[in-house]
Amino acid sequence: MKHLRSTLTLAVVAALAAAFGAQAQGSRPNTASTASRGITDIMRAPQRFGAVPPAPRAPAAPTTQRAAEYIVALVNSEPITNSDVQQRVARIIEQNPAEAGKIPRPELNSMVLERLIGERAQLQVAKEQNIKVDDVAVDQAEQTVARQNQLTVEELRKRVAAEGLTQVEFRRDLRNQLLLTRLREREVEPRVKISDLEVEQFLRDQRTSPNAALAPDINIAQIMVAVPEGASDAQVATLQQKAQGIAQRARSGEDFAKLATELSDSPDKANGGALGLRNAERYPPLFVEATASTPVNGVAGPVRSGAGFHVLKVLAKVQAGASDATVTQTQVRHILLRTDARLSNEQAVAKLAEFKRRIQGGTADFAGLARDNSQDASAKDGGELGWSRSGQFVPEFEDAMNRLAPGQISDPVVSRFGVHLIQVEGRRESKLTPAEQREAARNALREKRLDEAFDTWSQEVRARAFVEFREPPQS
Structure with missing residues (x-):
């Protein structure tokens, strides 16, 4: 795909x-x-x-x-x-x-x-x-x-x-x-192209000087104890005590995913609270700071946000391209409807919502509907996209995928390619193959280069614009 x-x-x-x-x-x-x-x-x-x-x-x-x-x-x-x-x-x-x-x-x-x-x-x-x-x-x-x-x-x-x-x-x-x-x-x-030579140099730099490489990707799971807006001091204290109790249970060895499923107020609880392996820049700064010195499998918090108290567990810290990297992989399939003048987003969403109802009602099979309707190369395989890891799909697709537990089907998801119906079939921990290490290194370099390319492009757009300044802004 x-x-x-x-x-x-x-x-x-x-x-x-x-x-x-x-x-x-x-x-x-x-x-x-x-x-x-x-x-x-x-x-x-x-x-x-x-x-x-x-x-x-x-x-x-x-x-x-x-x-x-x-x-x-x-x-x-x-x-x-x-x-x-x-x-x-x-x-x-x-x-x-x-x-x-x-x-x-x-x-x-x-x-x-x-x-x-x-x-x-x-x-x-x-x-x-x-x-x-x-x-x-x-x-x-x-x-x-x-x-x-x-x-x-x-x-x-x-x-x-x-x-x-x-x-x-x-x-x-x-x-x-x-x-x-x-x-x-x-x-x-x-605009961004990463050569094989750059990938090889990155991997060599990482082997000889790991601290010189890019920041690792992290996977954090959370249990959130929500604090209602306008909560009294007494309510906040009670909820904080609840969060502290959950953190203590997690540090004592209780299964974090089970605690998340049973106790978390966050929508990601169905997935054991896991938020997915991604670069630290794609996590809330609060979460990154709270877990900066926390080892893998360690528990941090509770920390307070505007939404409530968060108990955090570090599931993984992975250096891009590292030879010993182990990542969470997701087996996923989808049905894609491309939108155009004949099929609007609204119509595609309605059609895929009906597919979901039929699948959950037992009157249709996901693979069969994908073969008959999906408008991409995966259709012949029943929509199968295989085993994937973080960064392989566009963010809107990956976000929806990461929130699903194995067996669950998403609501219709709009991406730059059309509208998707997504089903997660399984998850596993897997060591990266040499080819996957190279791809991870290429993606990490590409991500960094995109920042630079965006700076250049935005300056070009600004330079082409005709700007007439009037009176200076005043408070």
Whole structure:
């Protein structure tokens, strides 16, 4: 299934960068200020896949009517207003007050304006290339944001409203981030080529100086004890005590996956709480920091996020391409319906939802439906994709796959290739073959190179845009 294989990880949860300001990746503002560089992570876009606790969004409060309305710049004749700048500035200050406080406000305003100019120019390129995002994809992105913040969609909508963002504005942010993601997939990925010589050099460097290699991939499992919004101090204390009790049971040797299945409030409990092997950048910083010194099979926490208390277990730490690497592999199959003018996303989702009902009702067989309907090379094999490991599928597919326990079937999943129905058939721990070690090394190098290619591409888009500056933004 070559059409599914990809190392590009600009997933739909890039929307989190716009909605909740989670740590993200992408181009950096061009500034020499040390303090300014300290907040560039917040200003980057879009982010790698990973669950993150929600950070409150603080809408800007313009001091005057004029400050809310006047135009500060035109990007190919499209305006950016002062209120656009101040809303983004307010998010940054809310998310990182210590670093933002070191930067003079005019400089911060200028940095944010430049970031908005870049985004606006990229959205205009997406429009020129007729890249579109339909409501089904936005719905799925909203569900992803909710899930990764340990919220229901309804709870997410209430939180968004409470933080001053209308549902229309929130969905517009989601749609724009999806547009940018698809544009970058189209424009940036083809630029990155990794030669066999580079792979060999990487493997040699790793053997001679492991510390010089790229950061390892990690697999973390969690048990979450949810804390309701508005919980009293007494409720929080009781829930913290519950989480501490779970952590103690896990450290005493009880089966972590069984504890997760029975006690976790997180949707990934069906998979024993495992979040999947991925680069540390695709995990919440809170989880990475909490487990940094935790050995494999060790338990950390509980740690507190905006969603609740998390007990964490390190399932694996794998250096890309290492000869002794052991990874979790998943046996998976799918049915793919490609969308076009004759079949919309909505129609494909409805058709695959009906397939799922028939399979679960015992009136149809997954392999048979895949052979008759799947629109890819796996159809002849009943949709079988074989045994895979982290990084072999695009993020939207892999995210859904990782949440499934063996035997489970997903709801329809929208990806850049169409709409999928996914079934996990099994999981196992397996040592990488020499060929797989080389592929893992190639993917790790490619991932790093994509960052550099994105920086170059975004600078090119910015340079091509005609920008007319008006009055400077003011708080």
